[in-house]
Amino acid sequence: MTTIQYPASNDLRELVRFSEKDGTIWLADHRMVLMHTSALGALRKELIGSVGKEHTRRVLTRMGYAAGVRDAELAKRIRGSQSLTDAFFTGPQLHMLEGVVRVTPIHLKADFASGEFAGEFLWENSWEQEVHTREFGQSDEPVCWSQIGYASGYTSAFMGRFILFKEVECVACGHNNCRIVGKPLEEWEDAAEHANYFESDSMLTHLLELRNQVDYLRTTISQQAAAPSLVGNSTGFRHAYDLVQRAAGTQVSVLLLGETGVGKERFARTLHQLSQRKQGPFVAINCAALPNDLIESELFGVEKGAFTGAQTSRIGKFERADGGTIFLDEIGELPLAAQAKLLRVLQEGEIERLGDDRVRKINVRVVAATNVDLQNAVKEGRFRSDLYYRLNVYPIQIPALRERVADIPLLVEAMLARFCTLYEKKLLGVSDKTLQAIKRYQWPGNIRELENMIERGVILAPPGGWIDLEHLFTHVGEVANWECQISPAGNLENKPESSHTASLLDAILGSGIPLEDLESRLLDEAVRRADGNLASAARTLGITRPQLQYRLKKKDGG
Secondary structure, eight states: OOOOOOOOOHHHHTTEEEETTTTEEEETTEEEOOOOHHHHHHHHHHHHHHHOHHHHHHHHHHHHHHHHHHHHHHHHHHHTTSOHHHHHTHHHHHHHHTTSOEEEEEEEEEETTTTEEEEEEEEESOHHHHHHHHHHOSOSSOOOHHHHHHHHHHHHHHHTSOEEEEEEEOGGGTOSSEEEEEEEGGGOTTHHHHHGGGSOOHHHHHHHHHHHHHHHHHHHHHOOOOOTTOOOOSHHHHHHHHHHHHHHTSOOOEEEEOOTTSOHHHHHHHHHHHSTTTTSOEEEEEGGGSOGGGHHHHHHOBOTTSSTTOOSOBOOHHHHTTTSEEEEETGGGSOHHHHHHHHHHHHHSEEEOBTOOOEEEOOOEEEEEESSOHHHHHHTTSSOHHHHHHHTTSEEEOOOGGGOGGGHHHHHHHHHHHHHHHTTOOOOEEOHHHHHHHHHSOOTTHHHHHHHHHHHHHHHSOTTSEEOHHHHOSSOOOOOOOOEEEOTTSOEEEOOOHHHHHHHHHHHHHHTOOHHHHHHHHHHHHHHHTTTOHHHHHHHHTSOHHHHHHHHHHHTTO
């Protein structure tokens, strides 16, 4: 029998990065963890004791299936330009690199165009059978459930159809090795029996449905659920939202404080929706955008003939908001004259149109917002002290996004769903590495900046793919700081010392080669060493294939 050889695994080992400072391990863009097999065995035992063997097998099979799908996507990305067989073998090689099991291919026949597949593999040193045997002793049926899920998920995602693997021999059953066979689902006589383990767990689904019903009843009774427009669960967010809820049942004027882009208008709209005024209008005004000579007429209205060009009477924003809520954003930009009239509205609940001496009663709740220090503005004479003290009765500080790191995954998920629907695009989501970078970024523009960046990512990401760093960050340097990688011997290696980098830079600068010529030579050499394989050359240069293609085209004057 012809021995099937794996391709070299150097490219896979280079994908593994250990960052001790950050407490993270990465396989390309996917975050990984190292866990004791004894801990995994304890979890397996706890699950079997809690929900039974069948439900546990289903959970672990689906978990493995999900891992296999992720690795299949990675395999297509890093070895998509190689032969389809070499690209497929990425899965078994990753399974070994991840410490799951040693995989020896016995037979493989795959036609990726037609979807025909038949494969047989030998497993050795399976962690799953080891912990199962240790906890439960010898079994009368195969026990490598998550590994079967992985093999089926990986191959199904790779082939574009459901390929079911079965463990026909298992060490836990007394065999010398574990042996698996895979072929399309419909070619198995007992397909329905085994496909059942890849479906949602009916028991767990029922429990989740019951939990959701309980949560819904609690929400209905307590009315504590956040408004749909607000997303978050961090301490700072919950504190701000709790203050909004408490204010909603009163008529107190509210002052929202926070940096630009933290979502002050959304908090204001939420306050309006939670109040008894929710059936009334919500009128938002950006005070900084109003021309100084039109501020009073915009806010309080104007009578016909009040000034040149006032040919008709017109109501102002406050009258439009009668019975509802008016949101005054950037209130610190109001001129002093308008501040005086606003103070009267707050104190007396009445306005006068410009050019009119008739007083009009209004019933409006004022919600103001600013990103400037109003106390300092009062000291400098730019803001009336009496208005400040009137507004500052109920201040709410909205935390910056960098102070709400725990909310970032929730915000990203909500924004992805919205923009994918808007642009009619299906994506797998944000890669683990990209999400880690998003959490580290300081977000000077807060939620507004995150929203814009996620929208750009949805537009730039390939259909059906992941949003990566290059789709989001255009002006941010390398976020990750890898410290170690895997050597060919399987040991952790530090990256080259900075002295080596300094020597390299000295040699480059001393050569007198112009920067454009240096880049051109570097690109050509990388492509030459990769035998024309652009994907391999791009990995060598530490860039993506599209980036390499763009540079080559630019170099050639295209």
